[in-house]
Amino acid sequence: MTTPTPAPARADGRAVDELRPVTITRNWLDHAEGSVLVEFGRTRVLCAASFTEGVPRWRKGSGQGWVTAEYAMLPRATNTRGDRESVKGKIGGRTHEISRLIGRSLRAVVDTKQLGENTIVLDCDVLQADGGTRTAAVTGAYVALADAISWARGQGIVKASRQPLTGSVSAISVGVVDGVPVLDLPYVEDVRAETDMNVVVTGDGRFVEVQGTAEGTPFDRAELDALLDLAVGGCARLAALQAEALAR
Amino acid sequence: MTTPTPAPARADGRAVDELRPVTITRNWLDHAEGSVLVEFGRTRVLCAASFTEGVPRWRKGSGQGWVTAEYAMLPRATNTRGDRESVKGKIGGRTHEISRLIGRSLRAVVDTKQLGENTIVLDCDVLQADGGTRTAAVTGAYVALADAISWARGQGIVKASRQPLTGSVSAISVGVVDGVPVLDLPYVEDVRAETDMNVVVTGDGRFVEVQGTAEGTPFDRAELDALLDLAVGGCARLAALQAEALAR
Amino acid sequence: MTTPTPAPARADGRAVDELRPVTITRNWLDHAEGSVLVEFGRTRVLCAASFTEGVPRWRKGSGQGWVTAEYAMLPRATNTRGDRESVKGKIGGRTHEISRLIGRSLRAVVDTKQLGENTIVLDCDVLQADGGTRTAAVTGAYVALADAISWARGQGIVKASRQPLTGSVSAISVGVVDGVPVLDLPYVEDVRAETDMNVVVTGDGRFVEVQGTAEGTPFDRAELDALLDLAVGGCARLAALQAEALAR
Amino acid sequence: MTTPTPAPARADGRAVDELRPVTITRNWLDHAEGSVLVEFGRTRVLCAASFTEGVPRWRKGSGQGWVTAEYAMLPRATNTRGDRESVKGKIGGRTHEISRLIGRSLRAVVDTKQLGENTIVLDCDVLQADGGTRTAAVTGAYVALADAISWARGQGIVKASRQPLTGSVSAISVGVVDGVPVLDLPYVEDVRAETDMNVVVTGDGRFVEVQGTAEGTPFDRAELDALLDLAVGGCARLAALQAEALAR
Amino acid sequence: MTTPTPAPARADGRAVDELRPVTITRNWLDHAEGSVLVEFGRTRVLCAASFTEGVPRWRKGSGQGWVTAEYAMLPRATNTRGDRESVKGKIGGRTHEISRLIGRSLRAVVDTKQLGENTIVLDCDVLQADGGTRTAAVTGAYVALADAISWARGQGIVKASRQPLTGSVSAISVGVVDGVPVLDLPYVEDVRAETDMNVVVTGDGRFVEVQGTAEGTPFDRAELDALLDLAVGGCARLAALQAEALAR
């Protein structure tokens, strides 16, 4: 593995361990109990948290709540227009995979007993895509989720003495591009990456998900370790940005 | 029919013939050949125009282009979350109806022979809904369409000597609320309207579509005339706003 | 707008304000609570009214009934065979749009409180199409609906002291063909029409739906007024034919 | 097995080996190359034959034509309304099964080489159902098919020197009701039948399909033989009625 | 019809009335209440019987149970790979038809009153296909069904004093190949058969289903009789093999 110093030039001039500019705009929508427009560079994802009383049938009577997510991409989020999944009449594999990832990631920081028999659905719609849409979605959805839970506690739907949130969670992509491990890949780097990994990390630095894929040549343990280090660092900075946004 | 003067108070204080604040933000997306975020009050629609060379199979060899539209609503655009049509596996009747309306409206101001064998798809995604989403979509989509055509002429894909646009088009809703014809109904008025009409008008004041429905009691010719007058006035103002946006 | 006098020859020799031969055959089916085979010239639509006790879930406990419609076309109703929507696995936009139009039109003359918690479904299946299928459907469906309501009152399912019908309703198409506004367009005129309008009118001459579309050049207010005049006249004659059929 | 003489009373007074009144109305539609409204008592099926040049992809270049069928039932053909398969988004097993049966039955009397690379689709839509819809469909579809082939030979699309039809075909239901084998079961007998069989027979008395099912107790060889005898007799009379209809 | 003696050589050397080697392996699965891997030569079908308490909604409160079946083929069961029906998003007509046949066949030997309000689903998945998959499925499914019923009686879910099974059932294919009626056709014979028939017979020799189809030329009564004789003989041998397997 090539040592990352001195770092080869990235197209956008970033250091290998540098995030793109991240913005987290709360309350972007008027109706949702929590909503965030999150931007990782040119990637722009609208995350809406819908809080409803009651749970799906299979969970009724359990005393526990449910948190789930649906991810989707607008047809012209990408460089060339994609067909709508509603028009095709079915959800694609990639969409399914990412929706499930977001749901699992958020459930990792929710105590569903404290939530009571209530459901929170996180809709993450990619308005513009430039790499890292799933990681932006997890990062923004956490903030929308936190707002929805605050709303429910404020309304008394969840008693104020209960705190369903057990921590924070964020996600970032890392990858090996031209032999160099880099953080937060935009589309141009993503397509060239030999290895692509999405890592979901809690605010206290533990892993919720590690999903690494060798797109080209398989990777060795040293590369894996370097990627995990980058991801943990990136998520720490995202956690700070989330806390800052929620403090505003 | 009640005479509209003096106007009864509308919830938002507008005069019966007054539009909500309208904003037209061009180039809201980086990838699309034309894109507009259009707002009619709290209604917010993202319109993306995708220009592609070639036409659908049934039009090949005709020398003519094609313009079509797809309308959709994000799940949490509305006050309570709606299920995704992609998850349900089918497009609903309302979605179909509005997509077709937008497509017909835009084709009314496009000379498909001048366009040549090229296709423009207008994606109109409602990010937030507060009444009038289809009329905002037509109004914004026209601007995105104009930008996409300019782009194609600038690129030489459509010869600069050709002008596929034959005029402008906008749309507005009108309705009879508590016996009074009013312009540009937000959701709270829309649900109470006895008659609901969407009117699509060209920049030179002619009709492209007139779709009036008695939700409650049927309406008479005088009411119909009053509604048409309001709509023509409202669309004239929208046409001016479109021209202004395109001039920026 | 060209003055309609002297009228240019129509292919079938009709005057511009003349309906095609209309026949309304009641009780064409043995099982349905109301059924009508309606013919507008060569257009032939089978309308069946199915009366069932109970209402859809979202209306339970409201004390009100529900009236809805489903429109469809047999594959060889048209000149060239169309694929079945059941085989394609989805309902097309046009089918959706027309089903909704028929449902709204009939609900305009039904007092759902008087109907009580009962449902009437109107199935309008086009056996042969030659223009104006949706207007024939509305016109025939009204008669089938009236018969179904009579049946329910006769059975005592709806008390005889209650009359859910508040009036009658019919529909006709009008259009501008070669610059001349004409009534009740067969297919050959329909494809050439610059403007196409479907108008749904109650027996007492008020509007339920006005749906005008500029297929070619947009239309002005004078044309719109001429079309509405034709439609009101045509629907008055249809209302008389409906009354006559119901009196037999 | 009970001997069929003296015959026990059938609800409609028919002898055990007697068909219901059968009518075959040719050219019921204006557009189709062949069309028949066939009635077996109150069962009423509209059969439309659509002739198109060309064959499905998998048969291209074979020099052979293709004949296929699609069966469907209008929602209110039956005593209680059934949901539309187009609305449900999928074709049911029974519909599939019957469509395939009709297609196979007709292909048994067509020499696809003589037909050349042309396709005939038989649409059999049940307008009213009272038992025996599939057998009425086969019987009527044959006449529509014969008319479509005559049309194609008249047009020269199929050379007049070629005769794709190799014979005629019809179908009838037979069943054991209260221990007695009977011919051509209406709905009231069909639901009570212990054994139900549909038999497709050529004009020269040979079998194309034999589909017998024990709905209640399994049947023995003697019952099977009695049912086959009845069916062969019934189909002989249907063949005569088909020939008569085609001779008109 | 050619007399079957002396028998023309079959590709695998069998006599015309000889079954392929049949093996019935019980308890091939660990979880199912009954499971059988049945082999007719190279045809290999896995039959799993799932016993669940309760019945479908339409049967609730009837006191009667329900038995149904689902047939499917693995994509590479056949010589060339077939698309998965799950990927295509719909069940094909052939699959529907066979699933229904298996369900009817098994219900013919079950007294649903004795079963009580319990459901048994028979999943018949073709792991390898070489002709006769539906007949192997019926034959194997019966054994799995018998095991599932024994299990339920052993568990006391069905009282030991009740015996829902009223007999046994098996199925075999017969056909006319090169003019000769033969038993149990492998794929190479099946594709060449002029007539193809599947016969389902109870252990006491009565018919449950007779489904004969002329693939090429229609067949006469003598051929039909010869085929039925072969089938009855084949099923008698299958019944013995089933009994033997259940006795092990």
Place this chain on the structure above:
Amino acid sequence: MTTPTPAPARADGRAVDELRPVTITRNWLDHAEGSVLVEFGRTRVLCAASFTEGVPRWRKGSGQGWVTAEYAMLPRATNTRGDRESVKGKIGGRTHEISRLIGRSLRAVVDTKQLGENTIVLDCDVLQADGGTRTAAVTGAYVALADAISWARGQGIVKASRQPLTGSVSAISVGVVDGVPVLDLPYVEDVRAETDMNVVVTGDGRFVEVQGTAEGTPFDRAELDALLDLAVGGCARLAALQAEALAR
């Protein structure tokens, strides 16, 4: 993290780093170009490799081949019967996710240029599930793939001078159960695991996929390292078993 020595008792008595009994049966099917029945304990997956000439449209003219996979589970593979995805009309998210994982894993050891414009589809159907179905599928599919490639080289479809395989690949699950990292989890351990990870490793010990999920509490770096160590060891043994099977 608890140190894994001395190992706490596993239900089946295995050491924490011990695989379940693994069997790889080649040529389980007669038709497929490669086929394997792979068993990891009671988990049983049938892997069929279908080799076809040609590639999907989007890859035509590239000179490169394509390898893809489809995973599915028989309805009664599991303890309680699951609905068929073909009946539901859509593929679930889990199925999509696993199919994609298997495809990516195999492509990691195929040089698609050496394969030429040919396609290999790996069908992995779970006949019985007891945890680790996806890892058994990858492991078995590799052997089926190797056989299909040998077949194609033997046939000369791929020149013998070309070797599309660049290495071998296998997969194993690891997880933290009761605080102890263990290898190859059966269902009873899987449902109790706090962390669940599937790791795909090449024959030379490099990573193709690392997919770790915290089902309960998030995991730390030490746990992750312990899991990766176990997985690398397990895959090394699987690679040896694969080589042994291919050598037979």
